[in-house]
Amino acid sequence: MHIGVIGTGRLGSFRARALRGLADVDNLILYDQNREVATSLAIELEATAVRSISEVIDAGLDGLVISTSTVDHVTLVETGIEAGLPIFCEKPISLDLSATDRLVRRVSSSGVQVQVGFQRRFDAGFRMAHEKVLGGELGQIYLVRMVGHDHEPPPESFIKGSGGMYRDMHIHEFDLVPWVVGQPIIEVYAEGSVLVDEAFRRHGDVDTTAAVLKLARGALVVLTGSRHNPLGYDVRMELHGSGDSVSVGWDNRAPIRPVETKKSVAGSPYLTFFDRFADAYRAELVEFLRVVRGEIKSPSTVEESRPSRRGAFGAEVWRRDHRPVVVNSVV
Numbered sequence: 001m002h003i004g005v006i007g008t009g010r011l012g013s014f015r016a017r018a019l020r021g022l023a024d025v026d027n028l029i030l031y032d033q034n035r036e037v038a039t040s041l042a043i044e045l046e047a048t049a050v051r052s053i054s055e056v057i058d059a060g061l062d063g064l065v066i067s068t069s070t071v072d073h074v075t076l077v078e079t080g081i082e083a084g085l086p087i088f089c090e091k092p093i094s095l096d097l098s099a100t101d102r103l104v105r106r107v108s109s110s111g112v113q114v115q116v117g118f119q120r121r122f123d124a125g126f127r128m129a130h131e132k133v134l135g136g137e138l139g140q141i142y143l144v145r146m147v148g149h150d151h152e153p154p155p156e157s158f159i160k161g162s163g164g165m166y167r168d169m170h171i172h173e174f175d176l177v178p179w180v181v182g183q184p185i186i187e188v189y190a191e192g193s194v195l196v197d198e199a200f201r202r203h204g205d206v207d208t209t210a211a212v213l214k215l216a217r218g219a220l221v222v223l224t225g226s227r228h229n230p231l232g233y234d235v236r237m238e239l240h241g242s243g244d245s246v247s248v249g250w251d252n253r254a255p256i257r258p259v260e261t262k263k264s265v266a267g268s269p270y271l272t273f274f275d276r277f278a279d280a281y282r283a284e285l286v287e288f289l290r291v292v293r294g295e296i297k298s299p300s301t302v303e304e305s306r307p308s309r310r311g312a313f314g315a316e317v318w319r320r321d322h323r324p325v326v327v328n329s330v331v
């Protein structure tokens with residue numbers, strides 16, 4: 001299989017290495033507008049670095065992976081659609097809802113499969129929680145608590161084009177919670193502070209967040225986010241229902257320390273999202289190769305990702321304007 005990767009920065013180089021480790025991938029074609037990063041990665045992976053997007057498209061690909069910064073996702077997905085290629089694109093597809101809508105229509109009329117990179121749907125723990133909820137084991141869901149804490153903040157160059165903490169980082173939770181619980185988000189209340197790094201304020205962003213989300217059947221979700229957790233990268237969920245209470249991510253690498261015991265985190269704490277979700281990232285690419293082979297449809301479509309973006313946009317509006325936001329009113 002020949003797979004093209006456009007954008008070989010932090011995520012794209014990780015994707016290319018993971019693809020190189022999959023038996024079905026014989027050839028990787030890499031392109032980055034920073035030629036040096038694509039070339040050195042190509043040497044490491046015995047891949048081919050090319051000098052333009054059209055050279056990637058003309059390389060006889062079976063599938064295309066888009067890992068550039070968010071701003072170019074829509075245009076590049078459109079380029080992949082024109083070439084009729086199955087596409088994997090990093091989240092978020094766009095920071096602009098109308099551009100997303102146009103793309104949804106384009107994807108649907110083209111029949112091309114596009115998979116959005118929401119790797120948490122492929123995490124074993126979140127999948128088990130999803131199945132327990134759908135199987136009725138938790139009964140009626142009352143409350144969900146969700147934590148998304150980075151270890152170290154991203155560089156200012158990333159903050160600038162990220163779209164803000166709700167749309168960049170919490171988009172994962174806005175996708176994951178409705179998927180696990182099987183209920184869309186209908187209303188959001190969201191706050192934010194700058195406590196970690198003034199660079200966030202310079203770009204109208206925050207680095208510390210707390211939000212309350214209301215789901216369609218009344219369940220309430222409390223979500224917290226931080227761009228800095230001194231112990232490591234922390235993503236956990238608790239679900240409390242009428243039949244059971246379960247958690248995801250409370251394993252011996254969770255970077256949080258009980259005060260009642262002298263023990264620090266058992267095992268080595270998770271430090272990055274690559275570390276915490278290594279298996280999930282691999283599993284989503286394995287699924288993408290199944291999409292490329294035509295065995296399955298996209299397990300995470302552009303259309304499905306629209307409500308998560310609406311929720312995240314709604315949270316951004318609330319944080320900025322301090323008013324509750326009915327998610328369906330976000331345009």
Ligand SMILES: NC(=O)c1ccc[n+]([C@@H]2O[C@H](COP(=O)([O-])OP(=O)(O)OC[C@H]3O[C@@H](n4cnc5c(N)ncnc54)[C@H](O)[C@@H]3O)[C@@H](O)[C@H]2O)c1
Nearest residue numbers: 007008009010011012032033034067068069070072090091
């Ligand atoms: N799923 C996840 O957990 C997750 C985590 C982090 C980032 N992301 C997403 O992945 C994407 C990339 O993030 P990153 O951290 O790798 O950023 P990055 O800045 O490290 O890398 C982006 C790379 O894309 C290249 N690039 C930008 N525009 C390009 C274009 N038009 N053509 C070719 N190359 C181009 C840049 O030169 C850079 O090397 C973002 O959309 C981000 O939101 C997803």
